[in-house]
Amino acid sequence: MSGRPRTSIGTFGEIRLVDLGGKYVAETRFRDLDGRLRKVRATAPSARAVRSLIKDRLAARVGYGSGGLLRLSSPFAELAELWLEDLRTRDISEGTKENYRDDLRLHVRPFFASYTLGELTTGRVEVFLKQELAISYSRAKHSKTLLSMLFAFALRHDAIPRNPLEGTSDLTRPPNVVQALSLEQVQRIRASAAQWRTGPGVMGPRPDGTVRDVCEVLLGTSMRPGEVLALRPVDIVETKKGMVAHIQGTVVERKKSGCYRQDHPKTGASVRRIPVPEFAAQVIRQRLALMGPEQAEVTIFHNRYGKVLTLHNLRRTFRDIVKEAGLEGLGITPRWYRRTGATILARGIGVDAAAAFLGHTSTAITQKHYIELDTLVDQTPASILDRTLRPVDPDGTLLGQRVSDEEEDLLDELDGDDLQG
Structure with missing residues (x-):
């Protein structure tokens, strides 16, 4: 059966204009949320005035957003504020929440501030x-992720009829993006860290090698920087096959409370036991030898006052080390050690096993890989990392391989997940 197309809920049909001599009447039919079509009518002394009046009435009519929170005529800023309120109640880390707030404030909100929800078209999102x-x-990927959450929130409240992200172009990763450190870069940074501020003429106190040692443990374990800084003697166990580290906390930075050790890592999957390569284990043993039994719950890498080594100080010192290594301008940060480890493990033991080792998996995968490993930790990842990254006679075979699509996906997920550290 053919006929007139059905008017979508929350929308209206053709506006008819009638000149009654001295006044004009505009009329259309609006399909309400109960599915019924109802007339909307306006009267004004001129054609221009009546068109404006009926459009105002249509915009104000309850369409999408009948729950009273949002409608098509709501400004984007209103959606943003309501989403932020919802974000406060979500069970995710405070660091991730701060990153979402910053991305919204700095990038997304300024572009869409002048639009209503009804004006959020696919074309505008594409631009x-x-x-x-x-x-x-x-930055584009993070912004797209944030918009996806915002538009999903609007859809849940019937504020928009469809997700404006649908139909936008896929984000294409630029070619030749450096995803991990090369073996040469690893060795240059390692040498620079060992010599940092040790030459003649250095003003102020000489470094005690803490950041140098942190770099070695980051390199050997592929932990997040905050996880390494949160390690305590009580988290380290020596087994017959080698050292095992229990990741059960992280160091975080908060705008109001500063830097401190949080008694749980970023996600549930991040609570894990991992084998430590021998070159990193030696560094940890040397640090533990300087600590007394009463310091079992003091962080292994702390400042001269026994307090948590802050992420800010780590990044600042690391920038200086990278600069002295002649690698300034490449964007290398402590997080690159994690990406390097991910690359090696993805090529050595497979992407899924690498993700589990890195603490970046769903609960199901974590259980699959770690329920048994709580009592018997597989030393294979440590062996691969030690062979590839040890200071003497490293084997660069794995780092020399080409990047696979699965590996790129894993590194993208790491970058998105690890924003706080």
Whole structure:
């Protein structure tokens, strides 16, 4: 059966204009949320005035957003504020929440501030994402993820009829993006860290090698920086096959409370026991030898006052080390050690096993890989990392291989998940 297309809920049909001599009447039919079509009528002394009046009435009519929170005429800023309220109640880390707030404030909200929800078209979202992609792939990806959450929130409240992200172009990763450190870069940074501020003419106290040692443990374990800084003697166990570290906390930075050790890591999957390669284990043993039994719950890597070594100080010192290594301008941060480890493990034991080792998996995968490993930790990842990254006679075979699509996906997920550290 053919006929007139059905008017979508929350929308209206053709506006009819009638000149009654001295006044004008505009009329259309609006399909309400109960599915019924109802007339909407306006009267004004001129054609221009009546068109404006009926459009105002249609915009104000309850359509999407009958729950009283949002409607098509709501400004984007209103959606943003309601989403932020919802974000406060979500069971995710405070660091991730802060990153979402910053991305919204600095990147997403300024572009969409002048639009209502009804004006959030696929084309406008496409323009925004292209602008973000021109700045960096990572920034565009984070912005797209944030918009996806915002639009999903709007859909849950019947504020919009469809997700404007649908139909936008896929984000294309730029070619030749460096995903991990090369073996040469690893050795240059290692040498620079060992010599940092040790030459003649250095003003102030000489470094005690803490950041140098942190770099070795980051390199050997592929932990997040905050996880390494949170390690305590009580988290370290020596077994017949080698050292095992129990990751059960992280160091975090908060705008109001500063830097402190949090008694749980970033996610549930991040609570894990991992084998430590011998070159990193030696560093940890040397640090433990300087600590007394009463310091079992003091962080292994602490400042001269026994307090937590802050992420800010780690990043600042690491920047100086990278600069002295002649690698300034490449964007290398402590997180690159994790990406390097991920690359080696993905090629050595497979992407899924690498993700489990890195603490970046669903609960199901974590259980699959770690229920048994709680009592018997597989030393294979440590052997692969030790062979590839040890200071003397490292084997660069795995780092020399080409990047696979699965490996790129894993590294992208790591970058998105590990924003706070």
